[in-house]
Amino acid sequence: MRLVIFLSISFCFAFAKAQTYEVGVFAGGGNIIGDVGSTQFVDPSDLAVGGIIKWNRSTRHDFRASLTFANMVGDDNDSDDRSRDLRGYNYNYKLIEASIGIEYNFWDWELYTGQPHLVPYMYTGIVGFQYEALRLDAGTNALVETGTDRGLAIPFILGVKTNISSHLVLGAEVGVRYTFTDNLDGSNHEDFQDLSFGNINNNDWYVFSGVTLTYAFGRKPCYCNF
Numbered sequence: 428m429r430l431v432i433f434l435s436i437s438f439c440f441a442f443a444k445a446q447t448y449e450v451g452v453f454a455g456g457g458n459i460i461g462d463v464g465s466t467q468f469v470d471p472s473d474l475a476v477g478g479i480i481k482w483n484r485s486t487r488h489d490f491r492a493s494l495t496f497a498n499m500v501g502d503d504n505d506s507d508d509r510s511r512d513l514r515g516y517n518y519n520y521k522l523i524e525a526s527i528g529i530e531y532n533f534w535d536w537e538l539y540t541g542q543p544h545l546v547p548y549m550y551t552g553i554v555g556f557q558y559e560a561l562r563l564d565a566g567t568n569a570l571v572e573t574g575t576d577r578g579l580a581i582p583f584i585l586g587v588k589t590n591i592s593s594h595l596v597l598g599a600e601v602g603v604r605y606t607f608t609d610n611l612d613g614s615n616h617e618d619f620q621d622l623s624f625g626n627i628n629n630n631d632w633y634v635f636s637g638v639t640l641t642y643a644f645g646r647k648p649c650y651c652n653f
Contacts (some may be wrong), residue, residue: 455637462625528552
């Protein structure tokens with residue numbers, strides 16, 4: 428009987444602050460940091476949209492999952508590098524990302540106090556993504572698609588959020604993803620190593636930057652009474 432009471436109290440305490448959830452959308456742009464296109468680190472070239480779910484586990488951290496769809500565009504003519512501009516490679520393809528991890532709030536994030544909050548945060552976790560693989564075609568000297576490929580990445584996101592009403596949360600964030608591939612831009616296809624170009628010793632990164640709007644719901648944090 429004592430064990431049952433102990434487990435009940437533990438269960439209730441564990442979920443006492445688990446009654447606040449957020450569901451919403453992300454909208455912004457994406458870009459690849461690689462060997463083709465602009466050399467700017469944050470240079471959103473086309474639309475990226477997605478959905479976000481959060482579980483505000485405490486005032487300082489949230490569990491977060493997201494699904495993002497993006498159109499990745501790169502063009503050497505947009506680069507400040509003269510050699511890239513003369514080369515003239517470009518790509519345009521779809522990328523889908525699924526991510527799960529922890530969002531850490533630098534200050535207390537309490538949605539039910541009735542007070543406005545402005546809180547900076549960071550997020551990291553694990554990312555799985557699917558994209559259209561590219562390679563260089565020696566005949567046309569252009570990048571061509573070779574099918575669909577998948578990869579993993581580690582995200583590093585910095586943002587700031589504020590509650591604009593009792594249930595709506597507005598945020599802005601910039602997040603880089605370190606990938607375990609060097610072929611997001613077609614520069615280093617594993618099956619066409621003789622056609623590799625650029626720096627083949629560094630993996631590619633990609634960036635999503637934009638705004639989030641989420642709806643917060645759930646009971647006000649409470650504790651079990653026994």
